[in-house]
Amino acid sequence: MRVLVVGNGGREHALAMALRRSPRVGELFITRPNGGQAALGQAVDIAPDDVDGLVAFVRRERIDLTVVGPERPLTLGLVDALNEAGFRAFGPTARAAELEGSKAYAKAIMLRAGVPTAEHQTFEDLSEARRWVREFGRPVVVKADGLAAGKGVVLCHTVEEADVALSDMLEGGAFGQAGRRVVVEELLSGEEASFIAVCDGEHVLALASSQDHKRVGEGDTGPNTGGMGAYSPAPVVTPELERELMERVMRPVVRTMAAEGAPFLGFLYAGVMVTAEGPMVLEFNVRLGDPETQPLLTRLQTDLVDLIEATLDGRLAELELRWDPRAALCVVMASEGYPEAPRTGDVIAGLEEAASVADTVVHQAGTRLLSDGTVHTSGGRVLSVTGLGVTVAEAAGRAYEAVARIRWRGEHHRRDIGYRAIAREGQREG
Numbered sequence: 001m002r003v004l005v006v007g008n009g010g011r012e013h014a015l016a017m018a019l020r021r022s023p024r025v026g027e028l029f030i031t032r033p034n035g036g037q038a039a040l041g042q043a044v045d046i047a048p049d050d051v052d053g054l055v056a057f058v059r060r061e062r063i064d065l066t067v068v069g070p071e072r073p074l075t076l077g078l079v080d081a082l083n084e085a086g087f088r089a090f091g092p093t094a095r096a097a098e099l100e101g102s103k104a105y106a107k108a109i110m111l112r113a114g115v116p117t118a119e120h121q122t123f124e125d126l127s128e129a130r131r132w133v134r135e136f137g138r139p140v141v142v143k144a145d146g147l148a149a150g151k152g153v154v155l156c157h158t159v160e161e162a163d164v165a166l167s168d169m170l171e172g173g174a175f176g177q178a179g180r181r182v183v184v185e186e187l188l189s190g191e192e193a194s195f196i197a198v199c200d201g202e203h204v205l206a207l208a209s210s211q212d213h214k215r216v217g218e219g220d221t222g223p224n225t226g227g228m229g230a231y232s233p234a235p236v237v238t239p240e241l242e243r244e245l246m247e248r249v250m251r252p253v254v255r256t257m258a259a260e261g262a263p264f265l266g267f268l269y270a271g272v273m274v275t276a277e278g279p280m281v282l283e284f285n286v287r288l289g290d291p292e293t294q295p296l297l298t299r300l301q302t303d304l305v306d307l308i309e310a311t312l313d314g315r316l317a318e319l320e321l322r323w324d325p326r327a328a329l330c331v332v333m334a335s336e337g338y339p340e341a342p343r344t345g346d347v348i349a350g351l352e353e354a355a356s357v358a359d360t361v362v363h364q365a366g367t368r369l370l371s372d373g374t375v376h377t378s379g380g381r382v383l384s385v386t387g388l389g390v391t392v393a394e395a396a397g398r399a400y401e402a403v404a405r406i407r408w409r410g411e412h413h414r415r416d417i418g419y420r421a422i423a424r425e426g427q428r429e430g
């Protein structure tokens with residue numbers, strides 16, 4: 001079949017690789033491919049969020065299946081438009097994608113579905129928001145309602161910090177339209193996990209667990225990023241916790257969305273904080289995580305096309321996923337200045353040397369392949385290296401061995417990806 005991948009980050013490089021592995025995929029097309037994706041399929045020079053352009057392309061090229069990686073085309077209705085034109089596309093409709101597109105909507109669905117989540121209020125008015133924060137009397141988190149590429153969240157330990165965040169968003173235009181409405185909620189503490197499931201509108205099938213590292217600096221310090229590294233499985237998600245998340249979060253949300261007339265098809269990602277009182281949902285994403293996808297798809301042995309077709313046909317109840325039993329760990333390598341002001345245009349060296357490290361794979365993201373064969377940086381998160389190992393520690397060792405061979409001017413990465421899981425493994429041995 002002829003398949004189109006929409007998106008050109010690390011997640012979509014991993015998606016393109018998984019589709020290439022499928023004997024069912026003939027021709028593969030990729031929107032504005034990054035330096036790594038370029039070798040996997042034909043380049044399509046249409047922006048991932050150009051809905052009309054993509055529909056016209058799919059019609060002209062008779063694409064059998066479109067796989068959408070990022071959230072924006074989903075919230076813009078790419079899947080709706082393709083379905084209306086009579087084509088198959090994988091991902092939620094615009095209405096279902098509001099679970100990520102509006103944090104206020106996500107909260108409303110969570111309340112209706114009885115999902116455990118932090119106490120919150122939604123505001124458009126600054127003085128009302130300030131009053132609530134004072135009455136609430138505990139640290140809060142201020143979140144832009146709309147899409148903000150993982151950056152529209154401010155943790156406020158004091159009333160003064162909350163005042164600044166609120167006025168930045170509601171009056172100062174930080175995050176533009178996305179910040180004209182805010183959700184203010186209790187600041188929770190605990191360990192985070194990414195719990196991703198695939199849903200066919202009715203059935204829910206959990207993927208392996210994973211954990212992201214959102215902060216730019218070691219020991220989880222500094223500003224939030226799109227994600228600096230991830231691994232799978234995440235031992236914080238015990239079998240009991242997985243059962244609880246399926247029973248109290250995933251199935252109720254999918255049931256509620258169906259009852260709302262917006263059945264959810266695609267990958268549903270719950271960002272979870274495991275607190276002393278149990279798991280609490282911080283947010284929903286309506287797609288795979290980046291970088292969680294890199295370790296997840298490195299471990300997934302089930303044909304991705306089979307998974308997607310079972311979802312589109314409402315047959316998920318019959319499917320069982322097969323996983324590489326080993327752990328996978330992914331280290332993101334970023335450009336100088338990321339996340340504030342990433343520097344681009346530097347030549348990347350050492351990709352071939354890295355490729356010779358056994359049990360590792362490089363997924364490119366912010367890169368461009370030039371006609372002379374060199375690969376240059378073109379974004380903040382430039383690429384990621386995923387290693388496989390019997391333990392998370394072993395997977396990390398492999399990944400960092402390959403990371404050490406790749407370099408460009410100003411490159412930086414965290415050296416502690418997986419530290420929580422590795423500490424747990426140490427305890428088990430000791």
Ligand code: AMP
Pocket residue numbers: 118141143150153155185186187188189192214224271282283
């Ligand atoms: P979100 O986009 O809602 O997942 O928020 C991004 C990040 O902000 C999360 O991964 C957490 O690290 C942090 N965060 C969000 N909500 C809360 C909360 N209620 N308490 C503490 N941290 C939070």
Ligand code: GLY
Pocket residue numbers: 150212226227285288289290291292
């Ligand atoms: N890694 C977090 C996200 O994809 O939103």
